Amino acid sequence: MMTDHTIPVTEDELHAYVDNELPAERRDAVEAWLAAHPDDAERVASWRAVSAALHAKYDAVVDEPVPARLSVDALSRTPRRWMMGAIAATLLAFATGGGVGWVAHGANAKPSMFANITGDALEAHKLYVVEVRHPVEVAGSEKTHLQQWLTKRCGWEVRAPELDATGLKLVGGRLLPGPTGPASFLMYETASGERFTVYAARASTETTQMRYAANDGTGALFWADRGVGFVVSGGADRDRLEHVARLVYDQNEKMGL
Amino acid sequence: MSNDFRHSVETMIPALRRYARALTRDSDIADDLVQDTLVRALRSEKLFLGGDLRAWLYTILTNLNRNRRRSLARQPTMMELHDTTADASGTEAEGRDISRALATLAEDQRAVLLLVVLEGLSYRDVADIQGVPIGTVMSRLARARAQVKAVLEGERPALRRVK
Numbered sequence: 091m092m093t094d095h096t097i098p099v100t101e102d103e104l105h106a107y108v109d110n111e112l113p114a115e116r117r118d119a120v121e122a123w124l125a126a127h128p129d130d131a132e133r134v135a136s137w138r139a140v141s142a143a144l145h146a147k148y149d150a151v152v153d154e155p156v157p158a159r160l161s162v163d164a165l166s167r168t169p170r171r172w173m174m175g176a177i178a179a180t181l182l183a184f185a186t187g188g189g190v191g192w193v194a195h196g197a198n199a200k201p202s203m204f205a206n207i208t209g210d211a212l213e214a215h216k217l218y219v220v221e222v223r224h225p226v227e228v229a230g231s232e233k234t235h236l237q238q239w240l241t242k243r244c245g246w247e248v249r250a251p252e253l254d255a256t257g258l259k260l261v262g263g264r265l266l267p268g269p270t271g272p273a274s275f276l277m278y279e280t281a282s283g284e285r286f287t288v289y290a291a292r293a294s295t296e297t298t299q300m301r302y303a304a305n306d307g308t309g310a311l312f313w314a315d316r317g318v319g320f321v322v323s324g325g326a327d328r329d330r331l332e333h334v335a336r337l338v339y340d341q342n343e344k345m346g347l
Numbered sequence: 348m349s350n351d352f353r354h355s356v357e358t359m360i361p362a363l364r365r366y367a368r369a370l371t372r373d374s375d376i377a378d379d380l381v382q383d384t385l386v387r388a389l390r391s392e393k394l395f396l397g398g399d400l401r402a403w404l405y406t407i408l409t410n411l412n413r414n415r416r417r418s419l420a421r422q423p424t425m426m427e428l429h430d431t432t433a434d435a436s437g438t439e440a441e442g443r444d445i446s447r448a449l450a451t452l453a454e455d456q457r458a459v460l461l462l463v464v465l466e467g468l469s470y471r472d473v474a475d476i477q478g479v480p481i482g483t484v485m486s487r488l489a490r491a492r493a494q495v496k497a498v499l500e501g502e503r504p505a506l507r508r509v510k
Binding site: 101105106109111133136139140141143144145146152153154157160166340341343 | 353361368387390391448463
């Protein structure tokens with residue numbers, strides 16, 4: 091016997107029916123359809139049997155005692171030793187030399203990807219940290235807009251990290267030309283006017299450890315993470331720079347999730 | 348770190364362990380995934396700008412597992428050896444069958460099936476977790492169900508016919 095419902099029931103609706111996602115007004119139609127279509131009714135029954143089997147197999151996990159290593163207290167106390175170690179192990183102070191080529195040390199120095207990115211970042215840093223009236227294109231008060239805009243233009247997720255712990259507030263950001271495409275440039279400053287910048291551009295290397303370079307009273311820490319090169323530039327105080335860079339690194343780690 | 352946030356994360360641990368166990372079918376790997384998920388979540392509290400904490404945690408776990416699978420991709424696939432002796436009792440045998448059926452699914456299909464069926468997430472949430480349109484979630488779910496049904500029926504035709 092045929093039912094006289096005008097809208098035929100789709101397979102998606104059968105799934106939605108089983109998963110309680112079906113709009114209430116379609117419920118009667120689906121049930122009438124199932125009464126008239128034993129094949130579909132059998133499929134729906136088999137899906138329910140799969141659900142029952144999954145719950146029978148895995149629900150017991152919920153009642154198991156949580157292992158100590160998953161305790162939230164223990165996990166939030168764990169210091170990030172590996173990161174500190176990584177920085178300590180790889181901090182390389184480069185001899186200072188003039189110009190952009192300072193990263194590309196040695197005779198075999200065809201400018202590396204990092205030399206380009208870090209060089210561009212440092213140029214931008216020096217150019218804009220002295221700028222009083224127009225240091226940025228979009229102000230930090232429009233953070234959401236700034237992040238959306240830079241993300242859209244750069245093609246990776248641009249997030250302005252929270253650096254309050256170091257007294258640094260977001261001044262704002264700019265879009266810049268990078269070595270191989272757009273680059274994002276964020277500026278921070280303290281109440282006393284100390285400025286740091288966070289520069290990011292597409293890198294040819296997936297991931298590298300953190301490295302240090304200094305030139306003319308300006309220090310930079312740079313690394314690559316998931317194909318994006320980051321450069322944090324600030325003053326000559328290396329401990330402070332490391333502290334800031336670590337915060338930036340930590341917060342970027344969340345991205346790509 | 349706010350106690351509310353921590354407490355909310357904590358209450359999710361049992362369900363995350365269930366999802367991870369079904370996703371990997373290995374209790375050690377599953378708890379490793381949960382641990383990594385918690386570490387990331389706890390570190391990123393400041394980045395969690397409100398919204399659905401539950402969906403966020405499932406997102407982290409799903410992505411970590413995908414990364415893990417990718418890193419294993421070049422290694423030979425290890426298949427568990429199953430004991431399918433006829434005298435296994437009904438529930439036990441069924442449990443083995445369902446986990447074997449899960450093992451035959453493509454990664455994204457398995458995640459959809461488990462998030463919807465086992466964890467009770469909405470299609471909308473699953474679409475957000477996987478970063479795909481709802482239509483893709485629906486087709487993954489349909490394929491997963493068809494595949495699991497085929498495996499279960501193919502392997503245990505006699506028992507299917509009993510009822």
